Amino acid sequence: MDMETILIVEDEQQIREAVAMALQCEGFNVCEAGTASHAAVQAAARQPDLLILDLGLPDRDGVDFIRDYRAWSTTPILILSARSEESSKVDALDAGADDYLTKPFGIAELLARVRALLRRRQPDQQASLPTLLFGDYLIDCVNRVVTRAGVAIHLTQIEYRLLAFLAANPGRVLTHRHLLSQVWGGQAVENHQYLRVYVGHLRQKIEDNPAQPRHILTEIGVGYRFQP
Amino acid sequence: MRFLQQSSQAIGYFWGVLGTCLGSLLISPLRNLVDLSNVALLYVLAVVVMAVSFGRGPAVVTALLASLCYAYFFVPPHFSLAITEGQYLLAAIIMLVVALVVSHLTSRLKQHADFASRKSVESTKLYELTQELAGxxxxxxxxxxxxxxxxxxxxxxxxxxxxxxxxxxxxxxxxxxxxxxxxxxxxxxxxxxxxxxxxxxxxxxxxxxxxxxxxxxxxxxxxxxxxxxxxxxxxxxxxxxxxxxxxxxxxARQTEIKHAAEALRSSILSALSHDLRTPLTALVGMAETIAMGKVPADKQQQMLEAIRNQAVSISQQMTNLLEMAKLSAGKFKLNQAWQPVEEVIGATLQQVATQWKNRTVTVDLARDLPPINIDAVLIERVLWNLVENAIKYSPADTPVEMLVKRVDAEMEIAICDSGTGIASDNTETLFELFQRGKTESEIPGVGLGLSIAKTIVEAHGGTITARNRDGCGSCFRVRLPLGNPPCFEEMDGPA
The missing domain is CATH 3.30.450.40 (GAF domain)
Known part of the structure; x- marks a missing residue:
């Protein structure tokens, strides 16, 4: 297997080196950049398979960088952000980033996210199949039926659309806006309450313990993440 | 004021002239029945009345007119201003002088009275001003x-x-x-x-x-x-x-604020010196020991694990310090939204599970809880701090319980443990900055968690209390007002 290349964009040298070392130990090719302008040059020259991006760069706003990068590349982006940057985190995800980690993060967590993002990038043999599987659930996208161990579960139209969209994007953070525009349509993107209420209904129907969900996880202040 | 005075003077002149003329005409047919001196007295009376009612000017005019009318209507020869007898002339002059003197005196009296009443109004106003200024x-x-x-x-x-x-x-x-x-x-x-x-x-x-x-x-x-x-x-x-x-x-107020800030600074310093320096010392020690290269592999793994845990705990305390600085600067804005409470609880427990893999947190949610209007990020901090406390201060093999129910118009979230409980005199001061259950405790922390929780809960209009349980351990209760959630139209059919 080819070694995948990961570009780390982070202005703090200590964090950059720690992340680079961990990734190299896992067998990835790593290149580094300390500024947004250097990162743009590196991204064009090395064509990385994944970008790890710190939002607080010295020369440019990370969110702007993502917008420009998304204009020509679909390479997955993993955001690193400080705790206080809740809103910029959401902006970055809305701008096209794929996932985020809050500092301080564990290396094990970082590696898991990196692997998940790279896996998603590979052409999926399953993609052409009209069924989605998670736990002991099966979503039949043709007949719009959800079954658990063969028993049908009654969902409303919106609940079905919500579940199908979540399940089609496993492991990925989906922001409130993103989910609302996908499930309800573009005009509903500010109605966060709608989304929360329907996620609550959906959890009641598919989770064994809605207060400690296994599949639909809340990313507080950001959105939801589906865990198969 | 001035305008009013002028118009009342004009009315005075008007009444003075009109009254004197009319009065004279009315009484003149009776001139044979009434003694002349009595008529003069009647004129003096009119002048006094004018002086009392309208002041000096109208009174003087009335007095002059009165003497003319007296001469014209009553003193023979009638209907002529000529006065033939010396005594009538004397009477007319005396009447004029008496009228002038009386009018002068009365109007002076009236001025004094007016002045006194104005003064009293002024002092009342001044008194009111003084009272208002006192506040x-x-x-x-x-x-x-x-x-x-x-x-x-x-x-x-x-x-x-x-x-x-x-x-x-x-x-x-x-x-x-x-x-x-x-x-x-x-x-x-x-x-x-x-x-x-x-x-x-x-x-x-x-x-x-x-x-x-x-x-x-x-x-x-x-x-x-x-x-x-x-x-x-x-x-x-x-x-x-x-x-x-x-x-x-x-x-005085600024001095007080300065004192409070001073006290806060010194408690931050003492908290930092003990609660952060201790784990840092351990970190340096362990790292150096491993660097010497004489530690057996299995022990080394253990120590690295310990280094990681210490670092994570320091990082959390830093987060708490920063959070508190942000909260106490009063610069935070509540980002409230209606949401099911399970959402926040779920996210908190998710966090807890990554940090403490072996601790169980049991959740008891009442059925049909209404959505609640909260800032999810901040309430998650509250729950996290309370659960973290419960875990730190109770034996590792005992569960932490979370009980959520509706109490009147509030939602109550109770987080209970089976630990040592709270020293009974401590339940109030516990929520103050840098207050810890025990000073110089071996359990890491700087005593910020509970005051952060209190600040956030109170910003939501809620309350937070601590109490010992009957058996052993303690319960922290957060109560948040429920309010009236908006209705969601369910424009949704079966899939």
């Missing part, structure tokens, strides 16, 4: 009250207080030189402005020092009498005392 705690409040008072009592506008520090930069109607002159001369100065009004400056002299100069614009007539100037001077001295008092009150 003012800041110089701005004093100036605002003064402005209102001057506008209401004198029709003053452009009221301004020039503090001694602002003299040099004074502009507009008051020049620096004029202000200095005002302070030096200790008296009211005035100069005309464009619209025929006057700009008055009066020094504000208080017991300890001069508080500055009070400036305002009024009609020129307001400053006309000595009486009015004295009144304004009294107002100025009351304002000066109030300004001085508010200045000292402000100073």
């Amino acid at each position: 003012a705690t800041s110089p701005d409040a004093v100036i605002e009250l003064t402005t209102g008072f001057l506008a209401a009592s004198f029709g003053a506008c452009q009221v301004r207080v020039y503090f001694p520090g602002d003299f040099e930069s004074a502009s507009g109607p008051a020049s620096p030189a004029l202000l200095k002159q005002c302070i030096e001369q200790h008296e009211l100065l005035s100069r005309p402005t464009s619209q025929g009004r006057f700009y008055a400056l009066i020094p504000l002299a208080a017991a300890s020092s001069s508080q500055g100069v009070l400036g305002f614009e009024v009609e020129s007539s307001t400053l006309g009498s000595q009486d009015a100037v004295e009144h304004i001077e009294t107002v100025a001295s009351i304002v000066a005392v109030a300004l001085e008092r508010s200045y000292f009150a402000e100073k």
